[in-house]
Amino acid sequence: METKAALSALVADQAPSGQYPKFNAPEASAGAFGVSERRIDSSEPQPGDLRLVIEQDEGSGAFIYKTVDRRTGETLQSLPREDVLKLKHAATYDPGAVYDGLS
Template identity: 55%
Template sequence: MIAQPVQPVAETPAPTAKGQNADLRLVIEEDVATGAFVYKTLDRRTGEVVQQLPRESVLKAMSSEDYQPGMVVDTRD
């Protein structure tokens, strides 16, 4: 399977705390190492990643050979 970038479906300005619209866009990509989809909110003006899901640390954990689903979350008391 050849991974190809996923094109954004919609670009909607996100409201800021002051009620104004920020100049943000959503980019969805497929991580080559894990095959997981990565959702990034980017500032259009600076190109800075404002938020990314899953985070880089989670992607790094997912790409290790000993990763198993659920390892990131510890629900024990």
């Protein structure tokens, strides 16, 4: 077994000479982006560009909820859908005709 003096001599020989090795972090892949570097596709509306419009249908009195892009004025989504409103106004429509409770 080595003595303390011998061990301390080994440690003294391995002490850095003022230069520390430089460690390089791996480079980010081409598809990786940091939070501040994230690319935003300007063709798609951002949450701040969307507006909720609530209208009342004159014929049925039902409320229609529309999601509208503020920049373009385009209606992105409408609830209830036009098909549902047309079905409701059809002469052959009876409440419950769409749903049969047996399924």
